Amino acid sequence: MEISYKNLNSRRVAVFISGRGSNLKAMLNNEKNRILNGEISFIYSNEKNALGLNYAKKFNKDFESFPYKKKNEGHLLRILKAKNIDIIALAGFMKILSSHFIAKFKGLIVNIHPALLPSFPGLNAQKQAYDYGTKISGVTVHFVDNDLDGGIIIKQRAINIENCGNADAVTKKILRLEHKIYTEALNILLTKKWHIEGRHFIYE
Amino acid sequence: MEISYKNLNSRRVAVFISGRGSNLKAMLNNEKNRILNGEISFIYSNEKNALGLNYAKKFNKDFESFPYKKKNEGHLLRILKAKNIDIIALAGFMKILSSHFIAKFKGLIVNIHPALLPSFPGLNAQKQAYDYGTKISGVTVHFVDNDLDGGIIIKQRAINIENCGNADAVTKKILRLEHKIYTEALNILLTKKWHIEGRHFIYE
Numbered sequence: 001m002e003i004s005y006k007n008l009n010s011r012r013v014a015v016f017i018s019g020r021g022s023n024l025k026a027m028l029n030n031e032k033n034r035i036l037n038g039e040i041s042f043i044y045s046n047e048k049n050a051l052g053l054n055y056a057k058k059f060n061k062d063f064e065s066f067p068y069k070k071k072n073e074g075h076l077l078r079i080l081k082a083k084n085i086d087i088i089a090l091a092g093f094m095k096i097l098s099s100h101f102i103a104k105f106k107g108l109i110v111n112i113h114p115a116l117l118p119s120f121p122g123l124n125a126q127k128q129a130y131d132y133g134t135k136i137s138g139v140t141v142h143f144v145d146n147d148l149d150g151g152i153i154i155k156q157r158a159i160n161i162e163n164c165g166n167a168d169a170v171t172k173k174i175l176r177l178e179h180k181i182y183t184e185a186l187n188i189l190l191t192k193k194w195h196i197e198g199r200h201f202i203y204e
Numbered sequence: 205m206e207i208s209y210k211n212l213n214s215r216r217v218a219v220f221i222s223g224r225g226s227n228l229k230a231m232l233n234n235e236k237n238r239i240l241n242g243e244i245s246f247i248y249s250n251e252k253n254a255l256g257l258n259y260a261k262k263f264n265k266d267f268e269s270f271p272y273k274k275k276n277e278g279h280l281l282r283i284l285k286a287k288n289i290d291i292i293a294l295a296g297f298m299k300i301l302s303s304h305f306i307a308k309f310k311g312l313i314v315n316i317h318p319a320l321l322p323s324f325p326g327l328n329a330q331k332q333a334y335d336y337g338t339k340i341s342g343v344t345v346h347f348v349d350n351d352l353d354g355g356i357i358i359k360q361r362a363i364n365i366e367n368c369g370n371a372d373a374v375t376k377k378i379l380r381l382e383h384k385i386y387t388e389a390l391n392i393l394l395t396k397k398w399h400i401e402g403r404h405f406i407y408e
Contacts, residue, residue, distance in 0.1 A: 116340055116362075119323040133403035135360035136320055138340065156339040158320075158362035162407075199337035203366075 005192035021052015023091035026179035121149035127167040141185035209396035220297040225256015227295035230383035325353035331371040345389035
């Protein structure tokens, strides 16, 4: 479906996680502090034991956890519809959404990637960047389509990783940026003052 | 050969061009204004009519122009040796140096690329970045090896291209950055206070 601000009606955001949920935590805090201009209304984990689910409980949020499998997609889509979710924000979600799921969900799906795409797509982007010897890396928030880490870019921010010394230091430095940028990108989407031209996300 | 500051003895730089030589011009001005801590001692163009050769004349620099072909490589290498050149700086040089040439030259060879490598290698990197819809691009100065645009990175600088509106505006914005960064990278090399670890260029 067309990517448009017309997909947005409710300001309600679902966050999909698989692990410790550090971006989820940042978003929940940003919501609480009214930095996020939307409402996190549902959290889904494909891993039953994801540590990030503790934040769902702590912040008193609806959540579910079940494997992301073809047979569960209809169930997940129904939950999202019932909860009137406008935006799915992937936050360390380790499964690739099926083209069927992407086509069926009637809102926007976004992801955050810990590198300046198209550099270093896929897993362990921070280590990829470090090992390559790049001096600059960063964070990309983009729409999710069927091309892994290849969707239209909403927001990017660069940082110097020259003096990081190892891949873990790069990961930490980028993570601090992720916690800010993801909320900023969601806020931009929620303004509805944007449109798409070709591969260009244009924020007016 | 090993990339080491031990390759540097003379501070003498050769610049290779093919076209208008805007980076060459910036370097020559930087040399004149003592911003460049080396000496541009030779200019080579593979194109007889390259406009950039006018800067060679204007700044009273030794230059030669002849096609970059296998049969001319020995001649070119002898000139570089006779002139005691430590660094070849490719500046809009449109030919790919042969592995034989790279192996035989006893100094360092560097290039500037108008994107944040490894994003957008090859030609028209600025337009590639614009067309992709990236929000951030930049400039990379890197060593030249046999892997096109894949050599070890010396310096990178990022810029926001979000509001550029077209590929030409990106090119202009990046070019202004190139004119600064290339000299800065050469100055770093000339300090000799650096070494290589794996793919990491470490400036102490």
